[in-house]
Amino acid sequence: MAGFFGGVHPNDRKALTSEKAIEPLPAPRQVVIPMSMHIGAPCAPLVKKGDSVTVGQKIGETTGLGVPVHASVSGTVVAVEPRPHPNGTNVMSVVIENDFQDTRCPDAVPPADPEALSGEELTRLIHEAGISGMGGATFPTDVKISSGLGKLDTIIVNAAECEPYITSDDRLLRETPERFIEGLKVLLKIFGLEKGYIGIEANKKTAISILKEQCPGEIEVRVLKTRYPQGAEKQLIQTITGRQVPPGGLPAAVGCGVFNAATCAAIYDAVYLGLPLVRRAVTVTGSAIRTPKNFLAPIGTPYTDLIAAADGFVSDPYKVLTGGPMMGIAQFDLSVPVIKGTNAITCFSQKDNQEVKNPHCIRCGRCVGVCPMHLMPLYLYQAERKDNIDELNARNIGDCIECGSCAYICPARIPLVQSFKNAKAKVRAAAAKKG
Ligand code: SF4
Ligand code: SF4
CATH class of the missing domain: 3.40.50.11540 (NADH-ubiquinone oxidoreductase 51kDa subunit)
Known part of the structure; x- marks a missing residue:
């Protein structure tokens, strides 16, 4: 079997939850279902405040590239309004008060x-x-x-x-x-x-x-x-x-x-x-979680409910991620809901904080040896710091898959992935300016 270039061998820490069977999450009192849980255009809500909904009922219709959105619990719509989303923005969402009847939509x-x-x-x-x-x-x-x-x-x-x-x-x-x-x-x-x-x-x-x-x-x-x-x-x-x-x-x-x-x-x-995508398995884990577990959660369940079901935090977390430590997205508001792509919530306690103030590249080249996309992370990092768009393009910043292998291996603890996310945003902005 052919292999691939680069890569790293982090301690996988999967033993925290690998023997924990998926538990159905206690039904959440309320779910917040964003109209955007896919790449493409947000859906348009099909329901309004006061409407009754059932499990699997379509509550959001596509407006372009995308897929419809469905209710994950039965109950009453109590709000249709922008709510915090795991992507860090506020997104139009349908908020449903659970009636705990679990009534299935006749169309599903x-x-x-x-x-x-x-x-x-x-x-x-x-x-x-x-x-x-x-x-x-x-x-x-x-x-x-x-x-x-x-x-x-x-x-x-x-x-x-x-x-x-x-x-x-x-x-x-x-x-x-x-x-x-x-x-x-x-x-x-x-x-x-x-x-x-x-x-x-x-x-x-x-x-x-x-x-x-x-x-x-x-x-x-x-x-x-x-x-x-x-x-x-x-x-x-x-x-x-x-x-x-x-x-x-x-x-x-x-x-x-x-x-x-x-x-x-x-x-x-x-x-x-006949069941639309209304639930998913989520690993809740990390050093800050008292009892790491796997749950089957309705889409729209607030992170706080999942963390509480895992017996809460051992201590104040220094970082909560959607996803894992290599590619996860930092969360600052734990009221955000589980969406279709949420495979894990990983929470780290202060003892895992390895951030360094004002890190400096020591040009060791270790990041180059692990990049599976054959990129030169140290030069991309320098180009991003200098806003050098031509250099970023010439060094194929678009090929970076944000895997985090370079940041993992970097002895200077430079937040390389964040730098490359910023770099891509700068490249996009420059392209838009050019027209
Ligand atoms: S994050 Fe990007 S630059 Fe770093 S190793 Fe992965 S693909 Fe390469
Ligand atoms: S691994 Fe870190 S310190 Fe070493 S060259 Fe790459 S960015 Fe610089």
């Missing part, structure tokens, strides 16, 4: 004969179920499918879950492997392909043996070396197929389509259970 029923559906009908169903990439990318799944039709010869389910601390996909694989397998079979049918792959890191031994036992002949389980960022799309494709996605290119350019493991399970739920 499975098709009479799922096996009889055509590829086109299945793709439409996936769109209507509101499915977008659940590994964090949140790209609308039906659009990914449509744009790959006729171009793909290889479908890969990304079950690598290489980010430290996170075990929500691992637990789903172990507890409901049939959902992944059937979800992948739906994708194979849509693309008219006979074989699919599941890429999974070697550290998930139980999941690997379950999948190897249960996968039919047309699905091959590929066990991958445990090395971060093995689960990044381009690195996964290279490891499994030996093909290299060109700089700036998409996986379809080399005939590959990569779908996250939880996304496949959501496809199964939509096709065989």
Whole structure:
């Protein structure tokens, strides 16, 4: 099996939750469901204050690129207004007071004969179920499918879950492997392909043996070396197929389509259970959490509810992240809700604070040796500090996947990923100015 360049071996700390079965979260009193949980245009709310809603009812319709939004609990809409979102902005949201009846929407029923559906009908169903990439990318799944039709010869389910601390996909694989397998079979049918792959890191031994036992002949389980960022799309494709996605290119350019493991399970739920994407598995973990756990949470559950269900903080956290320590996004308002791409909430206590005031690059070059995209992080960092847009472009800042390998290895503790996020924003602003 071909490998990929660079990468790091952080302590994965998955043992904190890897043996914790997914617990259904106690029903939240209120959910806050943003109209934007996908890449693309925000949805337009279909409900107003005072309306009654049921589980799986469509409450937001697409206005462009995107997928619809559904109610995750039954109850009464108490507000339709901007609310804090994990992306750090305020986003138009539907706030639902839970009636704890869990009444299912009469429209949320499975098709009479799922096996009889055509590829086109299945793709439409996936769109209507509101499915977008659940590994964090949140790209609308039906659009990914449509744009790959006729171009793909290889479908890969990304079950690598290489980010430290996170075990929500691992637990789903172990507890409901049939959902992944059937979800992948739906994708194979849509693309008219006979074989699919599941890429999974070697550290998930139980999941690997379950999948190897249960996968039919047309699905091959590929066990991958445990090395971060093995689960990044381009690195996964290279490891499994030996093909290299060109700089700036998409996986379809080399005939590959990569779908996250939880996304496949959501496809199964939509096709065989008639359930839109209204819940997801979330790992709540980190040194600041008293009892790290995995939960099945309705979309829209406030982080505070999940943290409380994990017995709260041991001490005041210095950092709370959506996602894991390598690629996670810092949160400053814990009232934000779980969205479709929230696979984990990772909370660190002060003892893990390794920030350095005024860090200086010592030109050791270690960041260059670990960058899986063959970039020169130290020069990108300097270019960002000098606002040198030409240099940032010349050094392919757009290829940075923000994996954090460089920041992890940097002995000077320079916040390189934050610098590269800023750099990309500067490049975009400069391009917009030019017109
Ligand atoms: S420069 Fe970007 S892609 Fe390369 S290691 Fe750093 S964060 Fe990852
Ligand atoms: S690892 Fe850090 S200190 Fe070393 S060259 Fe890269 S940015 Fe500079």
